[in-house]
Structure formats: C-alpha cells, structure tokens
Amino acid sequence: MKITGIELRRIKMPLVAPFRTSFGTETERDVLLLRVVTPDAEGWGECVAMSDPLYSSEYVDGAADVLRRFLIPALPAHVDAHGVNRALRPFKGHRMAKAALETAVLDAGLRTSGESFASFLGAEADRVPCGVSVGIMDSVPRLLDAVAGYLDEGYARIKLKIEPGWDLAPVRAVRERFGDDLLLQVDANAAYTLADAPHLAKLDPLNLLLIEQPLANDDMVQHARLATKITTPVCLDESIESAEHAAAAITLGACSIINVKPGRVGGYLEARRIHDLARAHGVALWCGGMLETGIGRAANLALAAMPGFTLPGDTSASRRYYATDITAPFELDEGHLEVPTGPGIGVAPVPAILDEVTVSTEWITV
Structure with a gap:
C-alpha cells in the first residue's frame, strides 16, 4: 500500500466532568489524530x-514531534501495518505515537480490502459488556450518586479510582450501598508501595474483582510479593x-x-500478541481506556471482542x-456496545464536528 x-x-475535547486520578485531574483532552x-x-x-507525562513518560507534544521527525520519515514507500511495526522497531519507546501510526495505516489498508478491524484481529463477539471508570470525588455522597447514575445507565462493572486517603471508606460505601x-x-x-500491603489487605473482605496497578509501574517483583499478601487479584496496567x-x-x-491498552503497548498487533500469550496461560484480560474519542473507541471495541477478553473493559459510551463525540456516538444498550462491522475501524469523523474542535493541522508528504 502506497501512502501519499x-x-x-x-x-481539543472538553470533558463532561473533571476526571481525577491519583496523578492529576483532567478537564479536557488534547488529542492528536493521524489521517x-x-x-x-x-x-x-x-x-x-x-498533555503531560503523568500516566507515562509520553505526552502529546512529544508524540507529535517524534512522529514528525522520526517515525513518519522511517516509513518505506509501500507499507502495511506489519511493515510499520518493522520500520519503527529501531526507535526506542514512544509506543503511543507508534500505535497511532500503525492503527491509521491498518485502517486505510482494511478499508481498501473491505475487511473490518474486528475480523482482522480475530474478534468473535458482536457486542461487548462495558464498565465505567469513576474518578476520585470530593465526597463519598457525591461518589455514591455518580455510581448510582452509571448503574441506572446499565453499566456492567464499576471501577473506582483510589489513592492513599481515598480508598477504604469510599470503596466500602459503594459495596454496602449497591x-x-x-x-x-x-x-x-x-x-x-509494598509497605502499604497491610492497608491494601483491608480491601480483601469487599470482594473486589481486582486491584489495578497498586505499585510502581517498573516493579513487577514487588507486585509479585504483594500478590502473596492480599487475596484481591492483582491486575497490571502501566507495567x-x-x-x-x-x-x-x-x-x-x-x-x-x-489490562490491555493498545496505545500503551505500541499498537493493536502487539495487543493481539498479549491476548494470545495471556489466553495460553489462563490469565484474564480486559480492554482499558484512555478517554478516547470515537476513533479510538471503535478500535478498542474490536479488540475487546476477542475471546480472551473475558472481563468488562473501560469501553464506555x-x-x-x-x-x-467526533464520530457518530456510541450508545449503551443493556450494558453493551456494538462492535463496528464496517471496513477498517468502521467509523469516521463527522467533518463539521471535527472542524469545530480542531486546533491545528499539519500535512506531511511521504
């Protein structure tokens, strides 16, 4: 496939409400799209x-820079998604930038061949159960109201963000209320840290599905030790x-x-490798979210429809x-979202909406 x-x-995409985690609060998303x-x-x-290197070392300005200066110029004249992966392999890190480029190339190729993203990945479901991530709130009553609203909408699973000082009381309150x-x-x-293991063990009686990324992202050994000290299953994300x-x-x-996030692991081809590995070892998977627009959400739904993704993910409406949204909106139906079936990722931006939220564009000839 020749890229011209x-x-x-x-x-810039304003959020309907501030989203707070242990590393900061977001009120809008500064999104880089590739066409x-x-x-x-x-x-x-x-x-x-x-926008800032808080979740990981990557940030949107840096992603745009590395794409412009290194990744796009490295593409051969004719390339498919596998070729993109090979061409970008010499460059260290920058997995989110690589994932965006790989996805755009893959989407173009699949639209040409008429194959859906879901079919290409090996998805088996035509709809997936959806969970919702609930940020850190100002008070427990406000948290309970938010959770009640999401359950009324039909979400199949609730994820609560926690941090020291906002953990046992809010989680216990949600469990007792619902x-x-x-x-x-x-x-x-x-x-x-691992020193918090006795404190985290107090979550065990609350019958949680899992505790996600409790310790530092670069310390698997400590996570292995923590897993022996608590009965709540440990899930890794940033690691x-x-x-x-x-x-x-x-x-x-x-x-x-x-928790598989395609952007974090460098793209959907690598996400599929993780899926196959985990499934072979009986490790459960779910698809995480990064507050994606409809572009990223469509691709994530295709991934979440693969057979190894047995837990509801963060593929919210x-x-x-x-x-x-910049695409036709994804609407929850009895706690599920439909997996797009059209060629490629199956959706495209609505031009008028896209233009309204666009801050800048840059054309790079290949």
Missing part, C-alpha cells in the same frame, strides 16, 4: 498520550508495555489479570466523557 501523505491533527491517505482510501488513528452482586474493582495508578513484559509478569506471578 499523513495529516497530524490536534483537537493516513493512500490512492484508494484514508485511515484514522488516535494517539492516547496525555450490594455484593455489583462487579466492582479499584485502580490505584501506582499510588502505593505491561509489551508481550515480553506480560510474559515476565506471568512468570513472576506479579498479576493474574492484565461516548457520553461518559464527551457531550459531542
């Missing part, structure tokens, strides 16, 4: 890097940046569940984060 050019497009143009089609990719049948999990975003990382974590016993 690539557009880097920055958009790959070929003689036969165009493909879209979304870079999930945040009962033992609620699928409930927590996400620490690396806010604790898993490749299939090799997943293999190491499984070997060490650092986790029994993995569009209106969970955005009053108006």
Whole structure:
C-alpha cells in the first residue's frame, strides 16, 4: 500500500466532568489524530498520550514531534501495518505515537480490502459488556450518586479510582450501598508501595474483582510479593508495555489479570500478541481506556471482542466523557456496545464536528 501523505491533527475535547486520578485531574483532552491517505482510501488513528507525562513518560507534544521527525520519515514507500511495526522497531519507546501510526495505516489498508478491524484481529463477539471508570470525588455522597447514575445507565462493572486517603471508606460505601452482586474493582495508578500491603489487605473482605496497578509501574517483583499478601487479584496496567513484559509478569506471578491498552503497548498487533500469550496461560484480560474519542473507541471495541477478553473493559459510551463525540456516538444498550462491522475501524469523523474542535493541522508528504 502506497501512502501519499499523513495529516497530524490536534483537537481539543472538553470533558463532561473533571476526571481525577491519583496523578492529576483532567478537564479536557488534547488529542492528536493521524489521517493516513493512500490512492484508494484514508485511515484514522488516535494517539492516547496525555498533555503531560503523568500516566507515562509520553505526552502529546512529544508524540507529535517524534512522529514528525522520526517515525513518519522511517516509513518505506509501500507499507502495511506489519511493515510499520518493522520500520519503527529501531526507535526506542514512544509506543503511543507508534500505535497511532500503525492503527491509521491498518485502517486505510482494511478499508481498501473491505475487511473490518474486528475480523482482522480475530474478534468473535458482536457486542461487548462495558464498565465505567469513576474518578476520585470530593465526597463519598457525591461518589455514591455518580455510581448510582452509571448503574441506572446499565453499566456492567464499576471501577473506582483510589489513592492513599481515598480508598477504604469510599470503596466500602459503594459495596454496602449497591450490594455484593455489583462487579466492582479499584485502580490505584501506582499510588502505593509494598509497605502499604497491610492497608491494601483491608480491601480483601469487599470482594473486589481486582486491584489495578497498586505499585510502581517498573516493579513487577514487588507486585509479585504483594500478590502473596492480599487475596484481591492483582491486575497490571502501566507495567505491561509489551508481550515480553506480560510474559515476565506471568512468570513472576506479579498479576493474574492484565489490562490491555493498545496505545500503551505500541499498537493493536502487539495487543493481539498479549491476548494470545495471556489466553495460553489462563490469565484474564480486559480492554482499558484512555478517554478516547470515537476513533479510538471503535478500535478498542474490536479488540475487546476477542475471546480472551473475558472481563468488562473501560469501553464506555461516548457520553461518559464527551457531550459531542467526533464520530457518530456510541450508545449503551443493556450494558453493551456494538462492535463496528464496517471496513477498517468502521467509523469516521463527522467533518463539521471535527472542524469545530480542531486546533491545528499539519500535512506531511511521504
């Protein structure tokens, strides 16, 4: 497939409500979109890097710079998604930028061939159960109101962000208010240390699905030790940046569940490798979210429809984060979202909406 050019497009997407985690509060998303143009089609990719290097070392300005200066110039004249992966391999890190480029190339190729993203990945479901991530709140009553609203909308699972000082009381309050049948999990975003193990063990009686990334992202050994000190299953997020990382974590016993975020691991081809590895070892998977627009959400739904993704993910409806999405909105139906079946990722931006939220565009000839 010959690429004639690539557009880097920055958009600003205000969130319907501030989203607070242990590493900061977001009120809007500064999103980098890639549009790959070929003689036969165009493909879209979304870079999930945040404005600041808080979740990971990547940030959106840096992603745009590395794409412009290194990654796009490294592409051969004719390339597919596998070729993109090979061409970018010499460059260290920058997985979110690589993932966006790989996805856009893959989308263009699949639109040309008429194959859906879900079919390409090996998805089996036509709809997936959806969970929702609930940020840190100002008070427990406000948290309970928020959770009640999401359950009324039909979400199948609730994830609560936690940090020291906001953990036992709010989680216990949610469990007591909504009962033992609620699928409930927590996400620490690396806010604790192994010294907090006795404190985290106090979550065990609350019958949680999992505790996500409780310790530092670069310390699988400590996670393995923590897993022996608590009965709540340990799930890794930030620690898993490749299939090799997943293999190491499984070997060490650092986790029994993995949250797969395609941007974090360098793209959907690597995410598929992690899926196959985890499934072979009986490790449960779910698809995480990075407050994606409809572009990233569509691709994530295809991934979440693969057979190894047995837990509800963070593939929430569009209106969970955005009053108006840049694509046709994804609407929750009895706790599920439909997996797009059209060619490629199956969706495209609505031009008028896209133009309204666009901050800048840059055209790069390949």
